[in-house]
Amino acid sequence: MPELPEVETTVRGLAKVLQGRRIDRVEARRPDLRRALPDDLGQRLTGARVIALRRRAKYGLVDTDRGDTLVFHLGMSGHWRIDPGEIGKHDHFLIETDEGRRLALNDARRFGSLDLVRTDELGEWPPFKALGPEPLDMTPEELKRRLAGRSAAIKLLLLDQGIIAGLGNIYVCEALYRAGIHPTRAGRSVSRERLNRLVLAIHDVLAEAIAAGGSTLRDFASPGGELGYFSKAFAVYDREGLACACGGTVKRIVQGGRSTFYCPSCQH
DSSP states (O other), X not given: OOOXXXXXXXXXXXXXXXXXXXXXXXXXXXXXXSSBOOTTHHXXXXXXXXXXXXXXXXXXXXXXXXXXXXXEEOTTTOEEEESOSSOOTTEEEEEEETTSOXXXXXXXXXXXXXXXXXXXXXXXXXXXXXXXXXXXGOOHHHHHHHHTTOOSBHHHHHHOTTTSSSOOHHHHHHHHHHHTOOTTSBGGGOOHHHHHHHHHHHHHHHHHHHHTTOBOOTTOOOTTSOOOBGGGGOSSTTOXXXXXXXXXXXXXXXXXXXXXXXXXXXXX
């Protein structure tokens, strides 16, 4: 599933085509993705001007001058295509701008979503209401407060979107490795010194992944078709049985139904 860096890369790619442009035409080529598309999607978007593009957690946001925000989630296989030569069977939603540019939301598995929400009501929109702070805004003090009294494994707590919004499996594994924290350690037992290292590691690994265009996993590519290359920098993720830089061996366990990769020699 595309994670925060992939969504950020997508938003930045879309901004090059949509920022400041008027939407001349939209076409919903099916009535639903993971759930039904809003009935008035075309009416509210056609003729609107895009005034901002941004991200919240793993959602992309397209703000218009009509006070609406198009909210998209890429699900498992979704990605936007810019100026596709041909429209394929998995291009389920199209946007055309006043410049004659075309965007297609392609989602073979249809686990993604499209919603249209009043911009001033986004904070109360159910999927956003319970979200924690953005990981790039997280401080050690805030993380310590949110982990206080929590006996669950630190790996699972970092994946809890109510604690931190937007972190996913790949980057949690990599951040815990950089911070030297064992993924099964209870959240409440992580010392302040380690939390300092962890927050810095989260910031660094996300920033590096965004700069690299995300990670190319399965179907993900940026809207321009470029592949992300951060996967080449993975220290532990998907490296079970391979050597760690310390000389140890990367291991894999399952937590909450997700694979966790870590180095038992480095992480305690």
